Amino acid sequence: MKNILITGGAGFIGSHVVRLFVNKYPNYQIYNLDALTYAGNLENNIDISKASNYTFVKGNIKDIDFINNLFKKHRFDGVIHLAAESHVDRSITNPNDFIETNILGTANLLNAFRDLWQDNYEGKLFYHVSTDEVYGSLGKTGLFVETTPYDPQSPYAASKASSDHIVRSYGNTYKLPFVISNCSNNYGANQFPEKLIPLFIHNIRNRKSLPVYGDGNYTRDWLFVEDHAMAIDLIFHKGKIEETYNIGGFNEWTNLNLIHLLCKQMDEKLKLQEGTSAKLITFVKDRAGHDKRYAIDATKLNRELGWKPSVTFEEGLSKTIDWYLENEEWLNNVTSGAYKDYYKKMYD
Numbered sequence: 001m002k003n004i005l006i007t008g009g010a011g012f013i014g015s016h017v018v019r020l021f022v023n024k025y026p027n028y029q030i031y032n033l034d035a036l037t038y039a040g041n042l043e044n045n046i047d048i049s050k051a052s053n054y055t056f057v058k059g060n061i062k063d064i065d066f067i068n069n070l071f072k073k074h075r076f077d078g079v080i081h082l083a084a085e086s087h088v089d090r091s092i093t094n095p096n097d098f099i100e101t102n103i104l105g106t107a108n109l110l111n112a113f114r115d116l117w118q119d120n121y122e123g124k125l126f127y128h129v130s131t132d133e134v135y136g137s138l139g140k141t142g143l144f145v146e147t148t149p150y151d152p153q154s155p156y157a158a159s160k161a162s163s164d165h166i167v168r169s170y171g172n173t174y175k176l177p178f179v180i181s182n183c184s185n186n187y188g189a190n191q192f193p194e195k196l197i198p199l200f201i202h203n204i205r206n207r208k209s210l211p212v213y214g215d216g217n218y219t220r221d222w223l224f225v226e227d228h229a230m231a232i233d234l235i236f237h238k239g240k241i242e243e244t245y246n247i248g249g250f251n252e253w254t255n256l257n258l259i260h261l262l263c264k265q266m267d268e269k270l271k272l273q274e275g276t277s278a279k280l281i282t283f284v285k286d287r288a289g290h291d292k293r294y295a296i297d298a299t300k301l302n303r304e305l306g307w308k309p310s311v312t313f314e315e316g317l318s319k320t321i322d323w324y325l326e327n328e329e330w331l332n333n334v335t336s337g338a339y340k341d342y343y344k345k346m347y348d
């Protein structure tokens with residue numbers, strides 16, 4: 001029996017990680033700690049909410065006393081840390097939220113973990129979930145490998161880079177056992193519709209314009225969220241202490257090509273005449289400091305732990321669209337209220 005803390009488990013990726021661990025490891029007690037910010041949603045965990053090995057804890061990683069007490073009470077053997085402010089555009093408008101949660105919040109968890117186990121770290125692990133954005137932006141060629149120097153370009157990326165450095169420094173200074181993974185762009189069910197794919201699905205559904213930043217010739221490497229969750233499971237159990245693993249889809253798309261594929265699939269699924277959704281594409285002002293290209297080399301994870309993505313992008317995208325079309329109520333709930341103000345400020 002182990003007590004595992006998963007932070008940010010009511011968010012997009014965290015909810016898939018929580019589901020996987022609760023279902024796959026009945027001998028683990030899974031604690032999902034989440035502040036339920038605008039991005040956290042208990043509906044994301046509704047299917048496992050009554051499982052006997054699952055507990056939801058509402059709380060903020062910025063609250064030092066609360067975090068220390070929680071660690072003392074449950075004596076977590078493992079931590080999988082996903083809680084973060086995660087949207088680049090919001091980090092441009094409001095960087096301090098990112099500095100506080102992503103940097104100070106991570107430090108609070110590390111301190112609590114260190115204080116609990118520093119006399120004997122045997123069998124303990126702090127897993128920090130990070131992003132490929134810490135490496136900065138690529139030119140036309142090349143891939144991010146684990147040794148690529150950090151060069152973060154947005155306040156979000158800088159806050160994640162900073163948290164990665166702090167985690168590694170605790171490994172070096174206090175011998176705290178950690179692993180870090182840096183993943184590319186995720187897509188799939190339960191992603192908040194501020195990110196490209198769910199935002200555009202929602203807009204097509206509502207016949208609203210599709211705001212493409214700049215000329216749309218930016219490249220991202222897309223990974224199906226369930227494949228990310230499976231990689232996290234593998235690294236948590238088989239990864240080497242103090243190692244970093246890059247996770248990616250070997251799946252690069254320019255935004256425009258991706259959007260055209262999405263429009264085509266939406267036309268088919270909504271039984272619209274071919275080309276209908278693409279007519280909604282509107283070029284808008286570019287994101288400030290927009291990173292040109294991300295692409296991950298996930299060879300190490302494949303070679304050492306045997307991981308590879310399980311679905312093609314076309315399959316994953318089709319599954320994703322189906323989920324959003326079948327879960328209209330989820331989408332309606334998260335796009336009411338504060339979302340409307342956010343959308344107005346961002347896009348009107």
Ligand code: NAD
Pocket residue numbers: 007008009010011012013014033034035036037038039040041059060061062081082083084085086087101105129130131132160182183184185186187191192
């Ligand atoms: P998300 O925004 O969907 O979810 C974040 C979750 O963290 C939410 O449930 C939110 O309520 C919670 N949270 C935020 N601040 C908190 C705080 N102060 N205390 C407690 N909980 C808090 O994010 P996501 O896309 O699921 O990303 C999860 C993690 O994976 C992040 O660390 C992110 O940097 C990383 N990541 C994301 C992607 C991606 O494409 N989405 C890719 C690589 C890495």
Ligand code: DAU
Pocket residue numbers: 086087088089130131132133183184185186194195196197199211212213214218219220255287294
């Ligand atoms: O690479 C991993 C990162 O991927 C994660 O660490 C972040 O948490 C996650 O948000 C994501 O960052 P991006 O900025 O790449 O994702 P986003 O979905 O916001 O944007 C994807 C691309 O689409 C990017 O080039 C900007 C563009 N875009 C986005 C939005 C929301 C648009 O053209 N229009 C939009 O309205």
